[in-house]
Amino acid sequence: MKIAIRIEVTTDYGETETFELFKLERPYRDLEPAKIGLSLAEGKHVLHEMQKIVVAAHAEEVCTLRRFCTRCHRMLDLKDRRIRKLDTVFGTVPFRSAQILSCPCETPYQLEYPYNPMTEYIPERASAELLALEAKLSALMPYRQVVAMLREFLPVRDTLNHVTVRNRALRAGARVEAVQPSTHIVPSNDTEWSLTVDGGFIRGRRKSECSSFEVLTGRLTAKDLTSHVFAFVRSKLPDVSERLTGYIRAVTGTDHPRLLIITDGANGLQSIADRLPFSVTSVLDWFHISMRIRHLEQIVKGMRAVTETEKAARSVLGAKSRMQGILTICRVIVPETRGFAESLEQLDYRVRELVAYVEANGGSTINYGARHRQGKAISTASAESAVNQVLNQRMCKRQQMRWSPHGAHLLAQVRCAVINGELKERLARYEKPKEPLSVELAELLRQFGLAEEIQPQGF
Secondary structure (H helix, E strand, O other): OEEEEEEEEEOOOOOEEEEEEEEEEOOHHHOOHHHOOOOHHHHHHHHHHHHHHHHHHHHHHHHHHOOEOOOOOOEOOEEEEEEEEEEEOOEEEEEEEEEEEOOOOOOOOOOOOEEOHHHHOOOOOEOHHHHHHHHHHHOOOOHHHHHHHHHHHOOOOOOOOHHHHHHHHHHHHHHHHHOOOOOOOOOOOOOEEEEEEEEEEEEEOOOOOOOEEEEEEEEEEEOOOOOEEEEEEOOOOOOHHHHHHHHHHHHHOOOOOEEEEEEOOOOOHHHHHHHOOOOEEEEEOHHHHHHHHHHHHHHHHOOOOOOHHHHHHHHHHHHOOOHHHHHHHHHHOOOOOHHHHHHHHHHHHHHHHHHHHHHHOOOOOOOHHHHHHOOOOOOOHHHHHHHHHHHHHHHOOOOOOOEOHHHHHHHHHHHHHHHHOOHHHHHHOOOOOOOOEOHHHHHHHHHOOOOOOOOEOOO
């Protein structure tokens, strides 16, 4: 059996060209189970060769059509033709690209200067699909494993390394950060949103700089709606409220959402609600309160009461429901054995800690039972799952590596976008900011009266 694969390319102006892509011979007498169909190497070769033909055809067509001025319809002059390379999902492909001298009648400068028409289609040396794929894989596994996986399944170039993948992933993180998530719901003033916030710590890159730093993460949820995960390095963005405000408004689709913030009250998280520019109900996490109360119950149950006085005190402590009453009993009762005295001291310390914890987060306790029976959130369990999902699975736990705050922050943006299923959409909406003109070029254009409205660099 002989197989030949050919490609026929027809341009927009009617020219047709045929390319022979691949030939394969599989005689019947040499056929083996391992030779049925195309192998992985043959498939990678076919895709790479096809990509080379398609990219070269696109570049040739673009450069040919852009040689005609859209205003005066004259053919523009060529400065030169250069071989350029583009990294794609199906390998690095070379193509010829022309440098065209622009027509003086065209905007924005009305000058004759060389430009490459392919620059607006491929502003970087890598395709947008490859950048998104590398960023997505980098959010799921270490950079070296990303390179190994790409080499295994795709015809990527041999010189691809983990440094390139890391730089591209962090660049994607910066772009994701610059674009707010788009809302796909109809804003409603009756929708109650729950924002659970928690923090996780990541080992720093150098102990001299910081042994570890905090990454604030959480989840924004509403009933019958898709939840959204967010994360950012707290030290990098001192104004937490400003970032959360923009994120909440983008997801909810309204400037004044009904918001409930649930935190564990640690590291000043409870004060975030006070700095938001809209009405917020702050709730203290039920689990952290119940955990402290459970600890008190275990101390009381573990008391070894020997004398009648100690037995009576133990029964009273077990029946008391108010913390201040327990503190009073701890100070009034005179223990007669050493073990009972140590238990009272420990109970007194834990009760005072619980009282201070509740008073420090005053006004944040609610009727947890009634809210739980309504099917609403009462704890930061969703935020703790976000910490595990965003940080632990990629940057902590078994991933024994150190991070810089900048790198961890940008990779966290990519990982959150991957989890939320919006990575490609946010990268597609990114618009590169326009670079201001140099002082010399701005002055030259100003002398000709061509670009007075453009603000140059340094002014």
